[in-house]
Amino acid sequence: MSTDPKSMPSADQFIELLGISNFDLSGGDARGFIGLVWSASNEIWKIPQESWYTNHDLNHSFRILQSVIDLDPLFELSPYERMVICAASCIHDIGMQFNFWAPKRSKLFPPKKLGSDELRERHSELGHSLIKAQLKDEKTLKFPQQFVTDLTSYKNALNYASYIGFSHSGTYGKSLLNSMLEYEATFRAGSHDGFIFRPRLLAALLRICDELDNDSRRIGQPDRISTRQINNISAIHWLSCLFIKNVDIEISPSADRAYVSHTIRVPFESDRNLGNNIQEIVRKIRILELESEIETSKQFLEACGERSHLKEIDVRNLNPDHAFFIPPKFDDLQGTIKIALELWDAPSKEKSLHVDFQQTMPHIRPKVFPEDLGYPLSRTQLSSVLRQWFTANVITGHIELISGLHTDTYVNCRFLAANPELLRAVSAHITDNYIDKDINCIMAVGTSAIPFAVNIAIRLGCKVTFTFSRTKLEEGEESESDESILDAIKKDYSLNELLPSFNNGDNLLILDDIISGGRVAKESVNLLVELKLRPGTIHHFSLYRLGSIDFQIDKRITSYDHFVDIPEVLYALKSSCPLCEKGFPLKMEREMF
Amino acid sequence: MHVVDPLFHKIQELLLKGRPYPVNLARQSFGTSSDIDQLIDRCLDTSELPGPERHYYIDLTPFERVGGLGRLIESIIVNPNRCGAILTMSRPILDEISSEYEHCPLPVLFFQKDGELEEIIGFSDVYGACRSHVELDFRYDTNRLNLSEFRRILARANLTKLLFDADCIDTPRLSDELEPTTEISGRLYRVMPNGMLVSCYLKLKDLGRDTNHLMRIAYEIMLNLFDYFRRDSDPLPNFDLIVAPNNTSLLIASMVRAIIEKPVLPIDRLGPIPSLQLHSERLKEFLFERRVVVIEEVVATGSEVDRTIMFLNHMGASLEKVVAAYNLEIGKPMLIDSHKMVSLCRPKRMLDYVYRSQIDALS
Numbered sequence: 012m013s014t015d016p017k018s019m020p021s022a023d024q025f026i027e028l029l030g031i032s033n034f035d036l037s038g039g040d041a042r043g044f045i046g047l048v049w050s051a052s053n054e055i056w057k058i059p060q061e062s063w064y065t066n067h068d069l070n071h072s073f074r075i076l077q078s079v080i081d082l083d084p085l086f087e088l089s090p091y092e093r094m095v096i097c098a099a100s101c102i103h104d105i106g107m108q109f110n111f112w113a114p115k116r117s118k119l120f121p122p123k124k125l126g127s128d129e130l131r132e133r134h135s136e137l138g139h140s141l142i143k144a145q146l147k148d149e150k151t152l153k154f155p156q157q158f159v160t161d162l163t164s165y166k167n168a169l170n171y172a173s174y175i176g177f178s179h180s181g182t183y184g185k186s187l188l189n190s191m192l193e194y195e196a197t198f199r200a201g202s203h204d205g206f207i208f209r210p211r212l213l214a215a216l217l218r219i220c221d222e223l224d225n226d227s228r229r230i231g232q233p234d235r236i237s238t239r240q241i242n243n244i245s246a247i248h249w250l251s252c253l254f255i256k257n258v259d260i261e262i263s264p265s266a267d268r269a270y271v272s273h274t275i276r277v278p279f280e281s282d283r284n285l286g287n288n289i290q291e292i293v294r295k296i297r298i299l300e301l302e303s304e305i306e307t308s309k310q311f312l313e314a315c316g317e318r319s320h321l322k323e324i325d326v327r328n329l330n331p332d333h334a335f336f337i338p339p340k341f342d343d344l345q346g347t348i349k350i351a352l353e354l355w356d357a358p359s360k361e362k363s364l365h366v367d368f369q370q371t372m373p374h375i376r377p378k379v380f381p382e383d384l385g386y387p388l389s390r391t392q393l394s395s396v397l398r399q400w401f402t403a404n405v406i407t408g409h410i411e412l413i414s415g416l417h418t419d420t421y422v423n424c425r426f427l428a429a430n431p432e433l434l435r436a437v438s439a440h441i442t443d444n445y446i447d448k449d450i451n452c453i454m455a456v457g458t459s460a461i462p463f464a465v466n467i468a469i470r471l472g473c474k475v476t477f478t479f480s481r482t483k484l485e486e487g488e489e490s491e492s493d494e495s496i497l498d499a500i501k502k503d504y505s506l507n508e509l510l511p512s513f514n515n516g517d518n519l520l521i522l523d524d525i526i527s528g529g530r531v532a533k534e535s536v537n538l539l540v541e542l543k544l545r546p547g548t549i550h551h552f553s554l555y556r557l558g559s560i561d562f563q564i565d566k567r568i569t570s571y572d573h574f575v576d577i578p579e580v581l582y583a584l585k586s587s588c589p590l591c592e593k594g595f596p597l598k599m600e601r602e603m604f
Numbered sequence: 605m606h607v608v609d610p611l612f613h614k615i616q617e618l619l620l621k622g623r624p625y626p627v628n629l630a631r632q633s634f635g636t637s638s639d640i641d642q643l644i645d646r647c648l649d650t651s652e653l654p655g656p657e658r659h660y661y662i663d664l665t666p667f668e669r670v671g672g673l674g675r676l677i678e679s680i681i682v683n684p685n686r687c688g689a690i691l692t693m694s695r696p697i698l699d700e701i702s703s704e705y706e707h708c709p710l711p712v713l714f715f716q717k718d719g720e721l722e723e724i725i726g727f728s729d730v731y732g733a734c735r736s737h738v739e740l741d742f743r744y745d746t747n748r749l750n751l752s753e754f755r756r757i758l759a760r761a762n763l764t765k766l767l768f769d770a771d772c773i774d775t776p777r778l779s780d781e782l783e784p785t786t787e788i789s790g791r792l793y794r795v796m797p798n799g800m801l802v803s804c805y806l807k808l809k810d811l812g813r814d815t816n817h818l819m820r821i822a823y824e825i826m827l828n829l830f831d832y833f834r835r836d837s838d839p840l841p842n843f844d845l846i847v848a849p850n851n852t853s854l855l856i857a858s859m860v861r862a863i864i865e866k867p868v869l870p871i872d873r874l875g876p877i878p879s880l881q882l883h884s885e886r887l888k889e890f891l892f893e894r895r896v897v898v899i900e901e902v903v904a905t906g907s908e909v910d911r912t913i914m915f916l917n918h919m920g921a922s923l924e925k926v927v928a929a930y931n932l933e934i935g936k937p938m939l940i941d942s943h944k945m946v947s948l949c950r951p952k953r954m955l956d957y958v959y960r961s962q963i964d965a966l967s
Contacts, residue, residue, distance in 0.1 A: 264669065264696040283893040406886070426890065429845070429867045439622055458851055458870045465858035468815050469619045475812040477851055512810045 019056065020073040022049035028076055029097050034090040036168070036204060041094045044165045045101075048172070052101040055108045065229035065248055067104040074228065075100045078220040081260040082269055085322040086216070091206035095172050096213045103176035103217065106138030107131075119144055127245075135184045139177040146170060174198070175214045179221050188214065188311050200317055212320040215308035219324065222304040223271065225297045226255040247351045251296035254289050272327040273298065288348040290329050295355055302326055388436050390574075396436070397554060397575045400427060409588075409595035414480075414531075417588040419581040421600065424459035424524035424554060437574070438466035441522070441552055444572065445471065448550060451517035456480055456535050459524040463554075467522070476511040478538060480531040510542060519546040526553035526573060527582055529563040536567050558582040605741055606660040607758055608688075610634060610643045611667070612823050615863055616816070625865050627826065631666050631833075640672035644679040647688050659687040659734045665715060665751060666833045668694045674704045681709050687734030689713060689726075693751070693835060698725075711738045717835035719751035752832045756948070759824045763929060763949035767806065770817040773955065774805040786962070795962070803958040806930060806951075808901045809852050815859075822859035824948055825899060825927050829864070843895040843924045847871055849912040850901075856929065857899040866897075871915060891919040903928040903947065904959060906937035913939040934959040 026032050026045055034041040049069070056068040079088070079096060088096070105112075110124040119140050125133065146166055178187035191198040191211055200209040229252045256274045263270070275293050277286045305324050312318045388396065401422055410421045427433055441463070452474040455464035461477050468475035513519065521535055532551045539546060548569045559578040564571070583589065591597070614630035623629055647662060662680075664670055680688045689711040692698060698714050708726030711734060716722050721742055724735070742749045749757075767773050776785040776792040784795040793801035811817045831837060846861060846868040848854035854870045861868040869890065898912055909926055916923050926940060931947035932955075951957070 282889075423886070425870055426886075429869045429890075431861070431865050431867055434861075435622075435624060442622070458854065461851060461854045461870070462858040462861065462868060465812075465815075465818070465855060466862055468812070469819075469859075469862060470622055472620070472815070475815065475818070475855070476809065477812075477855065510809075512807075512813050 019053060019069040022046045022053075025049060025073065025076065025097055025101070028073070028080060029093040031090050031093050031097070034094060036091075036094075036165070041090065044094060044168060045097055047165070048098045048101050048169070052105060055105045055112055058111060059108070065245075065252055067107045069101065071104065071224055071229070072100040074224040075217065075220045078223045078258075078260060079216060082216070082220070082262075082324070084262045084266045085269055086212065086320070088213075089206040089208065091168075091203050091208055092213060095168055095208075095210070096175065096217060098169060098172035099176035099213065099217055100220075101176075102138060102142060102172060103179050103221070104134065104138065105141065106134030106136065106177075109134065109137045112141070132181060133183070135177040135180050135187075139173055139183070139187070142169065142173040142177075146173075171210050171213075175210060175217055178214045179218050184218075192311070192315050199315075200320065209317070209320055211312060211315050211317050215312055215321055218304050218308055219301070222297075222301045223258055223260075225252055225301070226258055226273075227253050227276070243354060247292075247296065247355055250348065250351050251292050254293055255297065266322075268323045268325060270325050270327050271301070272330060274330045277331045285345045285348075286331060288345060288352070290331065292348050292352055292355075293329060295352065298326060298329070388440075390440060393436055393440055394574050396433070397427075398577070400430075400433065401555065401575065401577065408598055409590040410598050410600060411585070412600045415585060417581075417583050417585055417590060417597075418558075419590060420557070420577075422525075422555075427524075427554070428459050428462040434462055434466060437554065438463055438470070440574075442467050442470040444552070445520055445550065448520075448548075449518050450520045450550070451547070452476060452511075452513035453520045453522055454478060454511050454513070454535070456521060456523045456531060460522045464522050467520075474513050474517070476513055478509050478511045478535065480534050480538075509538070511539070511544065513544070513546065515545040516547050518548045519550070521549060521551045521568075523551070523553045525555045525557055526551070526571075527556070527558045527580075528560045529565065529571070532568060532571070533563055533565040536565055605754075605758060605761065607691075608643065608646050608660060608662045609823070610639065610646075610662070610664065612819070613642065613646070614639060615823070616819060619819075619862060627830075627863050627865075631668075634667055635669065635671040637672065640670075640676055644676060647676075647680045648683060648686075659689060659737050661689050661691055661713075663691045664697060665691050665693040667692075667697070669696055673697065673700055677701070677705070677708070677710060687711075687737075689734065689738045691715070691751070693717065693719070693833065701725075711735050713738070713742070715751045719832060719834045721748045721750060751834070755827060755832050759827070759948045760950070763821060763824060764951055764954060766811075766817060766820055767951065770811050770814065772807050772810050774807045776804070788960075791958075793958070793960070799962060801958075801960050801962055804955055806902050806932075808929070809855065812855055818856065818859045819863075821856055821929050822863055825856070825860050825929060826863050828927055828946055828948065829860075829897065829925070843897045845869055845894055845896055847896050847898050847912070847916070847921075849898065849908055853899055853901045856901050860899060871912070888919050891916065891921040894921050895924050896921045897924050898926040900926060900928040902930045902932060903937070904932045905935040907935070909937035909945070910939045913937070932957050932959070 022042075022045055026042055031041040031045070036044065052069055052072070059068060076097060079093075079100075107130065109120070109130060113124060114120055120137065130137075146169060174187055174191055178184045178191065191214060198210045200207075200211065202208055230249050254275050254277070256276045259272050259274070261270045261272070262268075273293065275289060277289055305326070309318065309321060312321050404422055404426060406421045407419055408421070410418050412418060412421075427437075445467075450471055450473050453464040453468045453471070453476070455461045455475070455477040457477075457479060464475050464477065521532060523531065526532060536549060549567060550570045551568050551572070553573045554575065556573040556576045557578075557580040560582050581589070585591065611627075611630055611634065614634045615626045618626035618629055643662070647660070662676075670676075677690075680686075687710060690701075691713050693715040698712065701708055701712055702725070705726075711724050711726045713724050714722050721744070724738060724742075724744060726735070739745065742754065774794070776783070776794040778785055778787070778792065786793050786795055786801065788801070791803065793803055794805050796802055808821075811821060827833075829843075843866070846857050846866055848857040848868060848870050851870070854868070857868045857870075860866075871887075896916055898909070898916075900909060903909060909928075912926075913923060923940070923944065926937075926945040928945070928947045929949060931950050931952075933950055933952045937945065
């Protein structure tokens with residue numbers, strides 16, 4: 012786990028989340044108790060050991076409690092119950108850190124460090140043993156920090172928390188549930204210190220909320236998923252969590268039922284098969300697990316005669332979200348998922364032996380995505396993302412553009428404009444760039460710029476319009492043609508498409524996807540002159556500046572700006588094209604799109 | 605009929621702040637004190653309401669819960685000259701009103717999950733006439749309008765009004781220097797690039813002069829795509845992306861995209877059918893097996909829709925729906941099932957729109 016201990020939620024945050032800051036126990040207070048539990052747990056998680064599992068640290072505990080709070084309208088937990096489940100959540104996975112806190116000589120614990128599979132299987136038992144030892148005041152037990160130094164007032168609460176917490180998983184967990192079923196006097200629903208207390212319900216709730224924390228936040232370093240350090244089972248778990256963007260809980264108006272819905276991240280440019288496979292892996296591994304936990308909890312409470320305490324929790328359909336998201340270092344994501352699904356269904360003994368699984372995940376050039384970097388993106392980060400997008404989407408060859416120029420590099424920014432995440436990020440930056448420039452109208456030049464222009468115009472509260480540039484150059488393009496720009500363009504566009512809608516005097520932002528020599532920008536302004544339109548100040552912004560041909564600055568344009576500079580792109584006139592000289596076959600731009 | 609759309613204004617507010625998924629967020633988050641204050645202001649702003657009508661509608665159907673209903677109702681009933689009627693599809697909203705008022709002082713129209721009008725509650729001496737107008741609007745005793753039909757009537761009215769508010773109707777003038785114009789039998793016509801004559805032209809590009817206008821048209825399209833928020837189905841997942849076959853459509857589709865955050869792909873300049881073969885593998889990869897909604901700003905002869913359908917078919921995409929903001933009813937697309945195409949406004953008669961050849965002019 013790449014969890015940074017410095018980023019763990021604090022004790023105060025736990026207390027505030029649960030609303031128990033002013034709750035007093037007889038002989039103590041909730042703040043004191045949670046403070047001690049948190050402190051010890053935080054120490055345990057200081058250096059996460061088992062990095063090939065999904066995240067199990069206090070961030071995970073915190074998220075579990077967030078789900079508890081989201082479900083609280085169904086259960087209306089008392090302050091005492093909240094305090095106990097908080098402690099349970101903090102400690103429930105401390106067994107995963109056994110190799111960190113394992114005492115060197117103790118009859119209570121295995122003498123040596125454990126392998127990952129055994130650790131996973133026994134972590135509940137190990138964690139419970141640690142807490143039991145503390146409750147028995149085994150001061151000889153060397154532990155990173157003496158756990159709960161002044162335990163007296165809280166032993167009862169901690170004992171309950173340990174049963175509730177460690178019953179969440181595995182065979183040992185089920186044995187604790189049986190104990191809670193059997194010891195009726197201790198665990199039946201009742202009251203404590205005047206507050207309602209339903210320990211069995213809390214155990215059920217913790218199981219369910221543990222399973223609810225199954226989204227991409229469980230994966231600290233997704234780019235490690237393809238490394239050999241991550242075993243197959245873990246990789247499958249990682250994959251299934253990776254695609255879950257968020258889990259939402261909604262309570263019915265009558266507060267008798269909860270609805271859980273998962274939003275899954277489907278890579279934007281994936282086809283239907285991949286989208287289906289992603290849904291399948293999420294459904295098989297996460298959704299079915301969640302439904303199984305809910306069912307187990309129901310059966311447990313039914314057996315206890317407390318079934319009515321658990322309200323219905325319905326798991327709804329998956330909601331796909333086509334975000335700009337590609338899991339790092341996957342070359343054949345579809346193949347990987349298919350094998351993961353086969354492995355999941357395979358008999359257990361085969362799960363660890365399927366060596367091909369790792370081989371479906373070779374390393375490819377690393378990609379950096381907005382979600383991995385965190386919103387909002389800085390300008391540098393966005394430029395980096397746009398450069399990566401360009402590299403990933405460029406088509407190289409020998410191409411004649413609609414303008415007549417020849418190039419070795421072609422990219423169609425319509426596909427960039429069709430990406431909602433990038434569209435939003437780019438538009439936000441351009442908006443910030445011009446927010447104080449008193450822009451009255453955004454004029455998109457070309458089709459690809461229109462979606463960006465609309466987004467920016469919404470934010471700036473200004474007009475939006477579009478026009479086009481001259482589509483065909485004559486030979487010897489440096490000299491001005493006798494034909495007016497308007498007449499040239501009207502061969503390909505109707506006047507209504509050409510005529511931009513703004514008022515004379517409006518400050519204009521011209522938006523284009525690509526600028527190379529600045530000629531299109533210049534001609535856009537010339538077109539306005541021919542149309543007898545007189546804007547105020549004119550700014551020009553393009554997403555990319557391509558090529559290294561001499562830039563024609565038009566003094567009528569107050570400022571030029573762009574995100575990414577890619578000078579190595581070749582542009583040449585047909586008459587002097589080096590690719591023509593070498594005889595490379597030519598493709599037309601219309602065909603490229 | 606006039607409607608106050610709190611969802612529209614909430615979406616506007618969220619778009620201005622750059623919040624993602626504004627329609628979802630607006631539906632979930634509407635109901636703050638500030639929201640109710642603004643809604644009350646809009647309801648009481650009689651300048652917005654048409655002259656002789658005494659009643660208007662407050663469309664709360666997109667919302668499942670709205671706080672402050674009591675305050676809303678108490679505030680708007682102070683104006684006895686204007687009666688607001690609430691539209692809702694939410695049982696919790698209905699229950700909340702019923703729990704606050706034994707006899708609700710204004711009409712509340714409750715729709716079932718499929719949009720069928722179940723009942724109208726609420727009656728008062730002050731609004732007795734209002735109730736009867738509402739019943740008349742919805743043909744309550746005969747062939748009741750459902751929510752979808754009601755909103756479609758409103759869409760027609762709103763989009764017609766928009767043409768005038770946004771000054772989008774371009775009528776030819778002999779003094780036009782840039783556009784060719786001809787006169788036949790005392791009537792002026794614009795000569796289109798294909799040589800045909802039109803009596804006027806819808807310059808929907810001018811909607812961009814005010815993003816509120818653009819939003820208005822996008823909102824009506826969005827309502828249709830969401831099937832007016834009927835609760836028995838969830839239409840949004842039923843398509844993957846929006847396609848715009850020309851640049852003015854793209855202007856509108858981009859605003860729809862901003863509201864619902866579905867990707868939009870322009871596929872303009874399709875040209876004659878044979879040129880479809882030239883379109884690239886890249887686009888085919890992008891569209892293959894995708895479920896697509898096409899947004900058209902104006903349908904006239906329907907040929908652009910047909911070319912778009914052929915193109916999508918060639919690309920292996922699946923067409924779910926075509927939504928045309930305006931339909932001038934000159935012809936109709938031949939390649940689409942009628943149930944898959946929706947035209948929100950048909951202004952041909954209102955505009956006295958004529959589309960004809962130049963033959964008479966030449967002779």
